[in-house]
Amino acid sequence: MTATATKNVSYKELGFVNTRDMFDKAMKGGYAVPAYNFNNMEQLQAIITACVQSRSPVILQVSKGARDYANATLLRWMGRGAVEMMKELGQPVPVALHLDHGDTFELCKSCIDYGFSSVMIDASSKPFDENVALTRQVVEYAHPREVTVEGELGVLAGIEDHVSAEKSHYTNPADVEAFVKKTGVDSLAISIGTSHGAYKFKLKPGESVPPLRFDILEEVERRIPGFPIVLHGASSVLQDYIAMINKFGGKMEGAAGIPEEQLRQAAKSAVCKINIDSDGRLVMTAVVRKVFAEKPGEFDPRKYLGPAREALIKMYAEKNQTVLGSAGRV
Ligand code: G3H
Ligand code: 13P
Ligand code: ZN
Numbered sequence: 301m302t303a304t305a306t307k308n309v310s311y312k313e314l315g316f317v318n319t320r321d322m323f324d325k326a327m328k329g330g331y332a333v334p335a336y337n338f339n340n341m342e343q344l345q346a347i348i349t350a351c352v353q354s355r356s357p358v359i360l361q362v363s364k365g366a367r368d369y370a371n372a373t374l375l376r377w378m379g380r381g382a383v384e385m386m387k388e389l390g391q392p393v394p395v396a397l398h399l400d401h402g403d404t405f406e407l408c409k410s411c412i413d414y415g416f417s418s419v420m421i422d423a424s425s426k427p428f429d430e431n432v433a434l435t436r437q438v439v440e441y442a443h444p445r446e447v448t449v450e451g452e453l454g455v456l457a458g459i460e461d462h463v464s465a466e467k468s469h470y471t472n473p474a475d476v477e478a479f480v481k482k483t484g485v486d487s488l489a490i491s492i493g494t495s496h497g498a499y500k501f502k503l504k505p506g507e508s509v510p511p512l513r514f515d516i517l518e519e520v521e522r523r524i525p526g527f528p529i530v531l532h533g534a535s536s537v538l539q540d541y542i543a544m545i546n547k548f549g550g551k552m553e554g555a556a557g558i559p560e561e562q563l564r565q566a567a568k569s570a571v572c573k574i575n576i577d578s579d580g581r582l583v584m585t586a587v588v589r590k591v592f593a594e595k596p597g598e599f600d601p602r603k604y605l606g607p608a609r610e611a612l613i614k615m616y617a618e619k620n621q622t623v624l625g626s627a628g629r630v
Contacts, residue, residue: 310445311417314376315383316397318417318448322357323487323528323572331625332531332567335359336616337400337577339366341378342609343584348382348395350616354627357394359418359573362411363401376414393630398450400575408438412447420489424452428475435483443484450573453479454491456533473519480524487528487573492516494533498542498555498578512562521570528572535578536560536623538615544586548593555582563623574624583615584608 311318322333334351338344338360351358360382362375370378379397386392398418399411408419421438423431435451442449454471471490480488492513494500501509520529537557545552563574587608591598598604620627 308413309376309415311397311415311447314380314397314415315387315395316379316415316417317394318446318486319359319396319398319450319528319573320448320486322359322394322396325357325629326572326626327526327528327570329625329629330568331629332571332574333357333359333626334616334620334624335361335398335400335530335573335575336580337361337363337366337575338580339369342605343580343612344378344382346580346609346612347616348386350613351393351395351620352386352389352391353613354617354620355391355393355630356620356624356626356628357396357630359396359398361398361400361575361577362416363399363577364403364407366400367411372410372414380415396448402438405434405437405441408449409441412442412445416447418448418450418486420450420452422452422489424455424489424491428479432479432482435479435485439484448486449484450487450489450530451479451483451485452489452491452530452532456491457495470513470516471520473516473523476520477523480527487530488520488524489530489532490517490520492531494531494558496533496578498535498537498552498557498582500533500535500537500558501556503554503556509556509559512558512566514565517566517569517571525570527570529570530573530575531563531566531571532575534558534563534574535576535582536563538579538582541579541582541586545582545589548586548589550585550589560623564625567623567625576619579615579619580612583611587611 336347396417401422402408423434455469588604591604
């Protein structure tokens, strides 16, 4: 690595913003800022293009796995490249570069030093006091550098089975005031029935997706009024794309996500950030499968990743417009 690659850099030099102002506006405006994960160039191009076109602020989300996959230095400069590209297009929108599900202080520190404007410390699986201590440690490093921090209370289930809902650890509203006060976090992820991945519910034929626990959300809002709430695991698992995957050689029977109306309802509340990764993965997979099935001789990655990127732009722009409500807010 060169000296430039290892040099600490503030996110401000890279053109990012932290989430404070974004969340203030989202809270007042009754919408949520999209937090879209990316691992590669086409996803990044699609997210930025869709958010510029729909005039939406955006949180570019990088997981530990994404950082390992794409290289931490490359990702940092890709993010900066996206901001520069947006400026050249003449219509910049606010962009935060955010660490998704940081699990150690060292990882959060490394991302802050690499120019992230926001980090999540996810110590939600630890006992309350340990969660508080680790989250506080990250806040103490982040805040002097004007980096915002997301913490989490409650554990999202892997694959939820609503018949045995006690397996998922919903956020206990009684904990939120103390957590926010003791840690100094800027936003709080809570567990109200969403989960990660493409199989959020195991539904029997004829059953529909159970509603999110809006009662828990309301109680959290009552206890910490005006505090930004984050919803993870918020992909809708778009059924048109599941059908396309299954039609063109894939096997994803029973994949199900959070209905869009429920997300729209959440976005109107104190939920200021909605995390979406799986829907992007599904769109990309479906389109690539279709191209391969219809043109088996195709071997130029631009010919299958290009159409996938176009479909991603459309999907993200539609989410901003109809689900997040973030379109037209810049
Ligand atoms: O919440 C998890 C995100 O979807 C990131 O997933 O760790 O496979 O990159 P990943
Ligand atoms: P999905 O798997 O529902 O897209 O959730 C993504 C997420 O929460 C990233 O942190
Ligand atoms: Zn998540």
